[in-house]
Amino acid sequence: MIRFLQKDTKMAKAIYIVIIGAASIGMVVYLIPGLMNSAAATPDTYAEVFPHWYSKILRTGDTVSLQEVQRAARQQLQQYPQYADNPMILNFMTQQAGQRLVQQQILLTEADKLGVTATNDDVKKFLHTGMMGQTIFPNGNYIGDAAYTNLVNTRANMSVADFEDGIRRQIVIDRLMKLITASVSVGDQEVRDSYRKENTKIKFDYAVINGDDLRKTINPSDAELQAFFQKNQARYANAVPEQRTITYFAFTPNQLPGGIPQPSQQEIQSYYNQHQSEYQVPKQARSRHILIKVDAGADAKTDAAAKAKAEDIAKQLRNGGNWTELAKKNSDDPGSKDSGGELGFAQPGRMVPEFDKAIFNNKIGDIAVVKSQFGYHVVQVEERQDAHAQSLAEVTDTIKATLSRQSVSQAEDNYAKQLQQEAASKGLQATAAAHHLELTTTPPVAAGGTISTLPDGAELVSKAFQTNKGDKPQTATTGEGFAIFQVTDITKAHAPTFADWKSHVLDDFRNQQLPGLLNAKTQELANKAKAGDFAKAAKEEGATVKTSDLVGQSAQVPDFGAVGQLAPQLFEMKPGDVSGPINAGRTGVVAKIDDKVAPTDQDIQKSFDQAKEQMVDQRRNEAFSVFAANVADTYKKKNLIAYNAKAMQQQPDQGGQ
Secondary structure, three states: OOOOOEOOOHHHHHHHHHHOHHHHHOOOOOOOOOOOOOEOOOOOEEEEEOOOHHHHHHOOOEEEEHHHHHHHHHHHHHHOHHHOOOHHHHHHHHHHHHHHHHHHHHHHHHHHHOOOOOOHHHHHHHHHHOOOHHHHOHHHOOOOHHHHHHHHHHHHOOOHHHHHHHHHHHHHHHHHHHHHOOOOOOOHHHHHHHHHHHHOEEEEEEEEEEHHHHHHOOOOOHHHHHHHHHHOHHHHOOOEOOEEEEEEEEEOHHHOOOOOOOOOHHHHHHHHHHOHHHHEEOOEEEEEEEEEEOOOOOOHHHHHHHHHHHHHHHHHHHOOOOHHHHHHHHOOOOOOHHHOOEEEEEOOOOEOHHHHHHHHHOOOOOEEEEEEOOEEEEEEEEEEEOOEEOOHHHHHHHHHHHHHHHHHHHHHHHHHHHHHHHHHHHOHHHHHHHOOOOEEEOOOEEOOOOOOOOOOOHHHHHHHOOOOOOOOOEEEEOOOOEEEEEEEEEEOOEOOOHHHHHHHHHHHHHHHHHHHHHHHHHHHHHHHHHHOOHHHHHHHOOOEEEEOOOEOOOOEEOOOEEHHHHOHHHHHOOOOOEOOOEEOOOEEEEEEEEEEEOOOHHHHHHOHHHHHHHHHHHHHHHHHHHHHHHHHHHHHHOOOEEEOHHHHOOOOOOOOO
């Protein structure tokens, strides 16, 4: 489904700002070391922030609720659905959201001390004129309490009171920032100098000495390598890591006693009855469209031309025109133009209102032209489904597969435990033979190593390094079943012989010699290039000459890197100048300036106001960052933040409020 047709627009962004309130200050004091140090009072409290030392005694601090934190974490999780089943990531997101909200509360507490507040009228004004105004007050008309409440509940997953309180907090923090940074200013000449520096562009030839190629020329004799090996004995003392020899036998589901278990029809029916909610299909419509985009603020002539084009395309389609060809040729929607305008199924309320109305009210197959905030859509609804429950017949195969997986998993666990107990009393060899399973002994395996005879031996190797030689048999998953194993030998970490480790010693020797050699070669190249012909000098040193485009400070140049970071001095040089040696990591570079284009005084004057505003904003953000960090550090040192340790360990529930 195309992204811009869905309602992830200014309204959604505004809601996200309210939920993750402190994000608007740039996470200026995010995860300050030592901030987590004491205990909050109640189970539903994530943390308390106390304005004064006596507030802590009286327990009259401002609270950050666990519900707020979990809601913020859920909102963040929606941006990264691939991590929904990862406990470590979920925990990190919860702590991240909690810290942001605590940092926000610290700033709100400081704002209160300074008399910075926001009223209900301020919130109303924000809702009218802020980024949400077009949604809540389209054309100046309020959408109504019911629609407003539904919008906040569904899009923000919170009550109207909490939503408006979040707006109030943001207004307070914005005002606090203005108060703290009111004296920040930037001189006019500083703006001009900065603009000139940031917008100067250069074009240059550059000679590249490739470190990888140079590395291959480092070919020491055996005597030199042996001397290096002896000199660095401490480095190689445990170069050969500890290894373990593992004896095991394994089974797959096909080798389970009685074969792979199959669920009965009664079990399938029972599962279906117990999971009815999973088989509810919401009301939805499948549609396709061709968008003729109209930019916001376009004049009447442009709008009329777009409408006429859309009407003409609709006429062609009604007369048998090909959707695929017409969409590819005309649509301004990059997400669907190459697939015939197909948008797939959408539920009510997921599209912008005008489009939503068309696909849920037009006759199936009809082609209509609909205008939205994005322009004119040639729309056809292809299929519509009422809300319904899938029948048992429709989902039998899915349920059968689910139950089969569960049954196999349980049967594997039981069989593995049975074999483990049997092997503990009779030994691996006898147990494997009794069940017609193959006994295997691995060659010595290092931690993190692989076992080529198993689909996935990672767990087996990991567990082998947690047990000792001769311990009772253990079990481990193999990617398609279980293995029952014992560690039968342990080879301690030790130093290798020179002969066994010669290739590694050569790599280490080359790595040690390369930086000095690369620097020397690049310096030699620079000296020759400055003294004579640039191309000739490069050829003599075996360097490759390349030419950049006309680039600015932020440009990435092939085999060079970020010019402004690696060689900012190039922007101070004149055409014809040759640089000194430039260390670009795996390459050594010498550059010769071909051309330099700096903004004129007229260019600077045209952009002066915008450039100055950006510099002032940057300085204000920096100043507020320092203020916020210092305030948070003070609260930390005075122990004015109390955390609920148990609440901090809870992960966000992925549904509900």
